[in-house]
Amino acid sequence: MLKFTKNSGLTKVWVSLVMTGVYTIDQVPTFFGLKEAVQAVIDELTKGE
Template identity: 50%
Template sequence: MTYTKDSGLVKVWVGLLLSGAYTLDQVPNLFNLKTVVAEVVNGTDV
């Protein structure tokens, strides 16, 4: 399974990071989830 910037789980984690509820270190290493979330939060295109 691979996640994209349009995946629901990515959007949830991006929202949690932007709200300050979690940090990037707390995003689970689930397939490529952490990588995609980091790219979206840092503003780089996936």
């Protein structure tokens, strides 16, 4: 079964869209674990702030 990871291309696209304010995390689609992968990357990136 397909499941997105933190290194998936689509995950990286959505991370950049959320981080730049184009979309919110709530607007990320939930299919195949995409939202969870995006949230995990954002959590890692913002951990040091």
